[in-house]
Amino acid sequence: MSDQFLFTTEVFFNGLMAGVLYALVALGFVLIYKASGIFNYAQGVMALFAAMTLVGIMEGQVPFSHIINAMFGTDVHHFGWHVPALLAILLTVGVMVIFAWLVQRVVMRHLVGQEPIILFMATIGLAYFLEGFSDLMWGSEIKKLDVGLPQGGSFWIEDMTAGLGSDNFYGFFIDRLDIVATVIAVLLVAGLVLFAQYTKQGRAMRAVADDHQAALSVGISLNFIWVLVWSVAGFVALVAGIVWGTKSGVQFSLSLIALKALPVLMLGGFTSIPGAIVGGLIIGVGEKLFEFAIGPMVGGATENWFAYVLALLFLVFRPQGLFGEKIIERV
Amino acid sequence: MFYREAGDFKVSYEQDSQTFPIKFDRYRYYFVLLIAFLVIPFTINDYWASAILLPFLIYSIAAIGLNILVGYCGQVSLGTGGFMAVGAYACYKLMTAFPEVSMFIHVLLAGGVTGVVCVLFGLPSLRIKGFYLAVATLAAQFFLVWLFNRVPWFYNYSASGQINAPEREAFGILITGPNAPAWATYLFCLIFLAFCALVARNLTRGMVGRSWMAIRDMDIAAEIIGVNPLKAKLTAFAVSGFFIGISGALFFALYLGAVEVGEAFGITKSFQVLFMVIIGGLGSIFGSFAGAAFLVLLPVILKVVGVDVLGWPTDIVAHFQLVIVGALIVFFLIVEPHGLAQLWRVAKEKLRLWPFPH
Numbered sequence: 155m156s157d158q159f160l161f162t163t164e165v166f167f168n169g170l171m172a173g174v175l176y177a178l179v180a181l182g183f184v185l186i187y188k189a190s191g192i193f194n195y196a197q198g199v200m201a202l203f204a205a206m207t208l209v210g211i212m213e214g215q216v217p218f219s220h221i222i223n224a225m226f227g228t229d230v231h232h233f234g235w236h237v238p239a240l241l242a243i244l245l246t247v248g249v250m251v252i253f254a255w256l257v258q259r260v261v262m263r264h265l266v267g268q269e270p271i272i273l274f275m276a277t278i279g280l281a282y283f284l285e286g287f288s289d290l291m292w293g294s295e296i297k298k299l300d301v302g303l304p305q306g307g308s309f310w311i312e313d314m315t316a317g318l319g320s321d322n323f324y325g326f327f328i329d330r331l332d333i334v335a336t337v338i339a340v341l342l343v344a345g346l347v348l349f350a351q352y353t354k355q356g357r358a359m360r361a362v363a364d365d366h367q368a369a370l371s372v373g374i375s376l377n378f379i380w381v382l383v384w385s386v387a388g389f390v391a392l393v394a395g396i397v398w399g400t401k402s403g404v405q406f407s408l409s410l411i412a413l414k415a416l417p418v419l420m421l422g423g424f425t426s427i428p429g430a431i432v433g434g435l436i437i438g439v440g441e442k443l444f445e446f447a448i449g450p451m452v453g454g455a456t457e458n459w460f461a462y463v464l465a466l467l468f469l470v471f472r473p474q475g476l477f478g479e480k481i482i483e484r485v
Numbered sequence: 486m487f488y489r490e491a492g493d494f495k496v497s498y499e500q501d502s503q504t505f506p507i508k509f510d511r512y513r514y515y516f517v518l519l520i521a522f523l524v525i526p527f528t529i530n531d532y533w534a535s536a537i538l539l540p541f542l543i544y545s546i547a548a549i550g551l552n553i554l555v556g557y558c559g560q561v562s563l564g565t566g567g568f569m570a571v572g573a574y575a576c577y578k579l580m581t582a583f584p585e586v587s588m589f590i591h592v593l594l595a596g597g598v599t600g601v602v603c604v605l606f607g608l609p610s611l612r613i614k615g616f617y618l619a620v621a622t623l624a625a626q627f628f629l630v631w632l633f634n635r636v637p638w639f640y641n642y643s644a645s646g647q648i649n650a651p652e653r654e655a656f657g658i659l660i661t662g663p664n665a666p667a668w669a670t671y672l673f674c675l676i677f678l679a680f681c682a683l684v685a686r687n688l689t690r691g692m693v694g695r696s697w698m699a700i701r702d703m704d705i706a707a708e709i710i711g712v713n714p715l716k717a718k719l720t721a722f723a724v725s726g727f728f729i730g731i732s733g734a735l736f737f738a739l740y741l742g743a744v745e746v747g748e749a750f751g752i753t754k755s756f757q758v759l760f761m762v763i764i765g766g767l768g769s770i771f772g773s774f775a776g777a778a779f780l781v782l783l784p785v786i787l788k789v790v791g792v793d794v795l796g797w798p799t800d801i802v803a804h805f806q807l808v809i810v811g812a813l814i815v816f817f818l819i820v821e822p823h824g825l826a827q828l829w830r831v832a833k834e835k836l837r838l839w840p841f842p843h
Contacts, residue, residue, distance in 0.1 A: 193616050224797045264819040272822050275763050279814030286807025416620045458631050462624035469613050483705050
């Protein structure tokens, strides 16, 4: 096998791994969109908030310490304890559930029946709010997140594949974190599907997604389901936040992964969970291969826009995305 | 009492179809124009010009442009930052290529170039609708910013990758560069704003505007009654692009002076202008002004209160600003989804009947 082919294969694999991470974020969008018709722009910021809360709880940071210090002239930073990762994750899930309840109670309940664009704007407002709030609460400096996920290149894969090419080829470099992330994503999707298919709440969730009024008429509480959906989305955000936060540190740019997930959604269709995964993989592989093959010719950093342009061109031919429900328009 | 149609007799078609049919409205409009053109230029100073007035004028133009697209034609666009960048770079290329030509021509041409680009990115809107279109316009945002960052021709091969506005004149008065007097830059922007508002106002009450609104309300129904969706959507994109391009050119040449594209015209700019439109009121020219004023003033006020009065560190105040802007947006959407313009409309309606309730 030629080196060029092997390098391309390596890029392909890395693209697949990146695609899994995109799909992880896109999943949260799809869940909320299906159940309530809300296009939740705040999903990325929710991931940031979840990751920051997790770090804050693990490190025993004092919430709002910056404001407290500024207002009272004190100097508090940490409680001085360290919470084990598992307990901290559980506590963070609790925080995300409270957040979901608050969102439903304070914001979304008052906006039922508004146009989709208004709901979308509301989530952008929510994103701004949450971004400022999490900075106020935990401070805006870059934090290191370590919940015990393995990191760094896998030497085993590198050694195994080094013999495939010539002397210039040192084997595939694949981050162990990416492999773990893939496993987590598969588990998460399987768990979500099982939850939606076989539990009472899951069925109720699907019923609401199908038809709000019909679900109401058979006695399903919309309020409860929406809180549930936002909580599940918060949980997905936490998982995405842990993976991305471990990879590149917990910082503001984490919230920008929402922007990475949008073309994935367009490609896969807003309403389809398999679509989110397949779309994520296509975009991940596509943008890595494009950057590898064409990027150097046009100045690099094509990853910023490639996904969008790909999705745009794709949509011109199939306006509902790959797996989206067929759009039927009536007067 | 004074805000009435009654007693204001229209005896010709011109009078019947004027922009402000109510006398009080009309005089208020002339009064505002008078103050803006004849009083403020003589009392302006550098701080007011650069902190409040210039951004207000420029953002108003952008907001009017976006309002035409989102509020009147119903095509949600998140690419405003990218289109403003097109205006800025077009203006820059024109300024450096033809130094002796008046800035007026440059800014107008920059608007025209942006209109063309905007139409190009608007073409998919014929197939793609709703959220899919909103996300598709992000393609324009990211692609254009990347283009201006990576292709050296656009920034004339300067080492820093920035573009800097050289000193240029209009009618023999220095307009751009650090030595331009505040009143001149203010008046220059004001003329463009007045022009844009006038054009927008008249377009939206004419045939073009009505076809936009028909498309917004339900595009299939509009198509059936004979509105050409291709024409309506693309004219909306073109006009909107023209205004946004003008605002981008002014933003770069008169307000900032030096621009690094990712920073000045990033995605936050798109959202900022969109918020102005939403908070001000979709489908309202007055709303565009109100929204722009609101979002320009809010950070200034918060900064004065937070940093100067309370003495908090600037980063905390900046975070508070995000929280407050976010909360206000949600609040406005809950309380009044039609924005500040709706409050204004309600107030006018009350005034018309006052002091009698019916």
